[in-house]
Amino acid sequence: MNGFERRKEQKKKNILEASLALFKEYGIQKVSIAEIAQKANVSQVTIYNYFESKDNLVQHVFKYYVDLVWEEQKALFDLDLPFKEKIKRMMFEKSDLADEIGEKFFQDFMLDYSNGKSYVEELYIKEGLPRLIELFNVGKEQGHIDQSISNEAMLLYLQMFKEFMQRKDIAQTLLPLTEDLTKLFFYGIVGEKDR
Template sequence: MDGFQRRREKKKEDILEAATNLFMADGIQNVSISEIAKEANVSQVTIYNYFESKQNLILEVFNYYIDKSVRDFEEIIHDTIPFPDKIKQIIFRKKETAQQINEEFYEYIMQDFSAAGNYMENKYLEKALPHFTDFFQQGKEQGYINPNLSMEAILFYIQMISHYFQKKDFHADVLPLTDELTNIFFYGIVGKRDE
């Protein structure tokens, strides 16, 4: 990639990062192209040159957010920290995201998630699912996950939750429960007991 292309990609990423942060904080409808331009330190014309419309930008932001979430998950899975610390990091990031994300932005994500053949589901099948398999295998090998649980049962459980998330209007109830659902999911498998 030459210098011009690198600068172009960097500018596009700056716009996507600025838009993601603003959408997460204030929602989609409350954020203008001019605010995104100011945050990204570019002109409004530049944003339209890259994305053509706010709707296209929203779609690109959504994909950018999903890709970034998958990269963050991969980073935790492949870290050398102990398995329980990986679970804590996953829960902490979910909790942090749940506290920061604007409800309108979250609803947009979940509406896309409920559509057949959506980007999130494709990314899950392509990237996250193999990492989940590795992750749970690590947990079994280190004695944190019941070795009698088959990988098929664990993955079926994940799929079951995933399909439930796709129900119409379910997303409105999920956001306040993200931390608890994540805890139930992981510590239900690990068998953590409160002292």
């Protein structure tokens, strides 16, 4: 990559980071291209040259955000830890990215997710599901997941959960319950005695 291409990519990244920061704080609708340009230290024309429209920029920001979150999740999947410790870290170690998300941005993000054709859906099918199956199999091998529960049943459960999350009316309810839902998924309603 030559110097021009590097500068171009850095400007795009600056625009995405500025957009994400503003969207997370104020929500997408309340942020203008002028505000993004000012925060990214670029002209509005540059933003339109790279992203064509605010709607297209929003889609790129969603993808950028999902990629950041997924990188954090992959790092957790890749930790060389016993199954139970890995699950605890996945459940209880809040990521900075998740902590910083505002309710309005979350609602906008979930609205995009609810269309069923989002980047989240694509990444989930392509990379997330295989990693979860791998994790479930390790849990079964180590005796932490009941071996009589098939991967197909777990995948169906995940699919039902995913479809519920894609409902347009669920975003406001979901954000404050994410930790509880994660515990419920991994430990069921009885819970685990020796957490």
